[in-house]
Amino acid sequence: MLNPLRSEGEMFRLLLYVIVVFAVIIAVILIARAVL
Amino acid sequence: MEAASIAHPPGGGPAEHEHHGPPPAHSSSRVDPQLLGMLLFIISEIMIFGAFFTAYFFIRVAQGDQWPAPGTQLPVYPTLVNTCILISSSFTMHWAQTSIKKGNRFGLKAGILTTFLLGVTFLFLQVNEYANIGFAPQDAAQQTIFYSLTGLHGAHVTIGLILLAIVTIRSWRGHYTPEEHRGVEVPGIYWHFVDIMWIVVYTTVYII
Secondary structure, rough: OOOOOOHHHHHHHHHHHHHHHHHHHHHHHHHHHOOO | OHHHHOOHHHHHHHHHOOOOOOOOOOOOOOOHHHHHHHHHHHHHHHHHHHHHHHHHHHHHHOOOOOOOOOOOOOHHHHHHHHHHHHHHHHHHHHHHOOOHHHHOHHHHHHHHHHHEEEEHHHHHHHHHHHHHHHOOOOOOOHHHHHHHHHHHHHHHHHHHHHHHHHHHHHHOOOOOOOOOOOHHHHHHHHHHHHHHHHHHHHHHHHHO
């Protein structure tokens, strides 16, 4: 299980997850604004 | 404080050498002290940022004020470049960490120095943005919370840079080994946390 507080490597993996999730959120927002 | 460890289980066996009784003073028997310290620190940081995000969402949602304030514009794309600079600094930080684990001192020094320089660049561009953005913190509530949120994050970057400067100097002096590199690991965790918070701040303040 991912524990970002245990090591730098796991915190880096959490950062990668956050980048992916927020990239999707930003893309959805920009597409929604363009369409609506 | 090892007096409690003399209690042996009846019959001896493999458990004979296990530690029994209360843990040493000021320690928990369940959570590793370093993990607990980092956990409490990160929780307190999340609460600080949470307080500022509460003020931000109060202005935008509860009060329903226009964002950004009428007549102002946020530099979305220049800040996106700055965001990429900060995120890339996490990759160089990770490079430094993996390098010292493998005993690669050049990788450690190059990675840490690059991380530090990328962080300085981010902070410099942030200050430059403040100087040219065209509004001041006291102009309106939106401006106040904009400077507060980004400034709070900037303060964290500054602290991270101080830590990175110390790690850089110690790297050049050869203080870290593949076996003992906690001095790189803990600032690395902090630096990634600062990056994660910036992604949240940037998305919330500049994009949404």
